[in-house]
Amino acid sequence: MWQRFLIRKNERALLLRDGDFQRLLAPGEIRLFDPNKRYSVCAFPLETALFEHPLADYLRRNEPALIADQFQVFDLGDEEAGLRFENEALAEILPPGSRKLYWKSAAPQRLERVALNEGCEVPAELLARMAQPGLRGRSIAGLGAVLNVQVPAFHLGLLRVDGKLARLLQPGRYGYWRFNRDIAVELVDTRLQALEVGGQEILTRDKVSLRINLAATWYFDDVELAYSCLPKPAEHIYRELQFGLRAAVGTRTLDELLENKQLVDEVVSRHLDAKLQGFGVKVTSLGVKDIVLPGEMKALLAQVVEAEKAAQANVIRRREETGATRSLLNTAKVMEDNPTALRLKELETLERLAERIDKISVFGGLDQLLNGLVKLKA
Known part of the structure; x- marks a missing residue:
């Protein structure tokens, strides 16, 4: 007929009767006479500083003294975001209109408000805290609310706010709040393409x-x-x-x-x-x-080129034949008027013939051989 509830030192609890709030329970052992099992306890570990429960709004309206004594209230307007620091380290980015309760008995909490109507750019110092949260040993909740942009060298960034071109971004790192506006950055390569x-x-x-x-x-x-x-x-x-x-x-x-x-x-x-x-x-x-x-056009062009080259070869051949004939005619005219030149030509011809003969038998001397081969008429 008695119920026993144990609240540990790193916990806080709500005592409920038939689901309705009765009081806040501090660490320790609680015994209640409850023959009909109407009481229950909802415990909250203080490792999680955020208080989330369906009775949170009820406590805000009807238990202001309890709220002021046990909780830190972080309420934001529609035109401001919040930076929640836990043990002086950035832990969470709160969106506009947030209504949060945090246990005072948990880790120390601090809230910084950001006026969104004064600009959308995240300060460089704050952006450095948000960069690479995995390397800092813990993640930052709500980090998706910040558009983190890295503009590489030889590029420019086109910053568009609500569809309108706002400014050009030079190479570097930038951050912008996404709350209450549509933010987009398009990278443009300025090199030769x-x-x-x-x-x-x-x-x-x-x-x-x-x-x-x-x-x-x-x-x-x-x-x-x-x-x-x-x-x-x-x-x-x-x-x-x-x-x-x-x-x-x-x-x-x-x-x-x-x-x-x-x-x-x-x-x-x-x-x-x-x-x-x-x-x-x-x-x-x-x-x-x-x-x-096309294939057929290639064949036709090949035939045209072949015909042109054949015609050019024929013209060259005729030109060379004409030149050779003219040269022979000039030689004949020279030998006709000059017996010595004719005699030299005869000796040249004899030399060519001699080159093709393996053996020569001469009877009667060289003069008899020459007279036998060539006879000159006066």
Whole structure:
């Protein structure tokens, strides 16, 4: 008929009768006459400083003396956040409108209020406390309420507050409160970037289908201007490269394109200079990587090239034959008027013949041999 309740030194407890609050129990042993088992005890370990119970609001309204004696009250307005320090170490970030009770008998608690209507940026000193909480030996509750941004070198950050561009962030670390506003940061690479337009099927003016691959390099001339005019600058440059390429190829014949491959680069460059003016982006260089012809067109071009080379070879051969004939005619005229030159020619011919003969038998002397081979008529 008696109930015994033991409250340890590191605990506090609420005595309930039929679920209703009766009183707060301090550490020690409690004996109650309770034949009908109407009493119960709800114990709270002081390792957890936060007091959470369905009767918390009831105690606030009806037991103000108890609240003032046993609890620290951390109440926040709609335009302020809270930093709860436990043993002077940041333990929790409280959202606006929070209503919290903490046991005074637990670890020392302290609250710092942050006015959200005075700015959304987290001070650098506080941000350093929030960085790498795992290395500090304990986590910080509610850390997701802070947008932690690291802007790398050679990048800029576009800070948008409620969808509007607020400022540009230089390389470094930044933190922003997410309470009562929509915060987003987009990183932008300010270095030279490559862009390729591949596999573009385009018809020339003489109805020949070509597949062209184009490469370009570009960079941000003015990041803020670029993103104020264009939602996705890289995609805009890609489309303009496509349009410029079609304008360069579609208005020219295949022969014109093959004779001057730099023509496409020049036309596309002029197109981009006109279309990208005032958008904060700049294309530094571009060029056609390759032009792919259909299979049948390759065979026809090979035949044309073969025919042209054969004709050029025939012209060269005829030219050489004409030159050789003219040289023989000039030699004949010289020998006709000069017997000595004719005699030298005869000796040269005899020398060539002698080179091909392994053995020579001479009868009657060398003069008889020469007279027998060649006879000169006056």
